[in-house]
Amino acid sequence: MKNRNILISGASIAGPALAYWLSRHGFNPTVVERAPALRDGGYAVDFRGASMQALERMGLLGEVRRAQTHMGAVTFVNGDNKPVASLPSEFMSGEVEILRGDLARILYEASRQGTEYLFGDSITSLTQDEQGVRVTFQHAPPRTFALVVGADGLHSNVRALAFGDESRFVHDLGYYVSIFTAPNLLNLDYAGRFYTEPGRTVGVYSARQNTESKVMLVFASPPLKYDRHDSARQKQLLANAFAGTGWETSRILEAMWDTPDFYFDSISQVRMDSWSNGRTVLLGDAAYCASPLSGMGTGMAVVGAYVLAGELAAAAGDHRTAFARYEEQMRSYVQQCQKQGQDGGDFFVPQSRAMIWFRNQLYRSMSWVPWKGLIARMAMRAGNAISLKEYPA
Ligand SMILES: Cc1cc2nc3c(=O)[nH]c(=O)nc-3n(C[C@H](O)[C@H](O)[C@H](O)COP(=O)(O)OP(=O)(O)OC[C@H]3O[C@@H](n4cnc5c(N)ncnc54)[C@H](O)[C@@H]3O)c2cc1C
Secondary structure, three states, X not given: OOOOEEEEEOOOOHHHHHHHHHHHOOOEEEEXXXXXXXXOOOOEEEEOOHHHHHHHHHOOHHHHHHOOOXXXXXXXXXXXXXXXXXXXXXXXXXXXXXXXXXHHHHHHHHHHHHOEEEEOOOEEEEEEOOOOEEEEEOOOOOEEEXXXXXXXXXXXXXXXXXXXXXXXXEEEEEEEEEEEEEEOOOOOOOOEEEEEEOOEEEEEEEEOOOOEEEEEEXXXXXXXXXXXXXXXXXXXXXXXXXXXOOOOHHHHHHHHOXXXXXXXXEEEEEOOOOOEEOOEEEOOHHHHXXXXXXXXXXXXXXXXXXXXXXXXXXXXXXXXXXXXXXHHHHHHHHHHHHHHHHOHHHHHOOOOHHHHHHHHHXXXXXXXXXXXXXXXXXXXXHHOOOOOOOOOX
């Protein structure tokens, strides 16, 4: 087996999932993560179709099921908290739904034994030749790896170093999203409530057996200039964007200032003609972010990790063959998942009262019993747009 020593940048979902499979296939993965420790937080993420199979092959489906959210239907309300529409859980929660932070923890624990983790560090340069990739870090001494994988998200550092500026690959869909943990302010019982005004949606789900809630704020906006590492400034941006919004928004915004975790980003897609360049390759959001509106990002990360590691093993470590096959396997699946994310904003954050009314009518009709099966099948289509090969570990 060639190219055993592999560096992965990013320890969220894609990175640890890949590390798990690489070590099962006999490689030596190292993961470098910029945050000082595993990052908690995030909303619920779900699995459907091929990604369920990937979890099962990892032997983690049982554990994921034990941690699932058991979320019921999501209700859309008006400013007086009166229901105006609802969406069945089959549509929102896939086959199994889990908090992002819980999933990251499960993948980290499962991969830990066969992986070297370096927290609180980041790659500063990559220089590749026929033998390998010379890597320098912010803190650790320089090292040479056979291959480098960028699993470092929408604003990937590896992508910037090995492929070029993100403006070439990141396509802004016209919205910003924030997710944070708050007390269960609305006393929700395994349920979610969403409120929309033109261009702004506020969503709250109860979480962790109703002991807390996860808040999601989404607003339409042209691209904004802000420091991605300055949470205080991002909170101020949100407070401005949601000032004067009705329903429970002011109470929810108050809770934002004291949240233990805070996520803020543009809603964007990553589109690239190729996911590899020599000995570097991209995985998950770094390569093919579909946007949180697609509901497919986490599934794609887990499937992509399975395929990339499997193809490397099948090619006995030959990266040229493996990277080409990884792209071949994943391309059409990624395209279908991205398609699901492209128009989500029109439904999630309609920009006029007429569009909100239309959206609510549509969602009301979706709860009718004969439609339910159809909705579930529609949601499954993209999730099943790949058939996973067997890669004996
Ligand atoms: C804290 C957090 C909360 C999230 N919440 C949600 C959510 O509620 N809903 C949703 O749909 N999606 C959410 N996402 C995104 C979601 O996890 C991804 O869309 C999907 O799971 C694919 O995961 P990924 O591992 O490819 O990328 P990501 O989950 O984005 O992970 C990228 C990882 O790379 C790390 N990283 C970034 N730059 C560097 C660097 N220079 N060096 C080393 N490491 C670096 C990041 O800290 C992060 O851990 C969240 C991501 C994070 C990090």
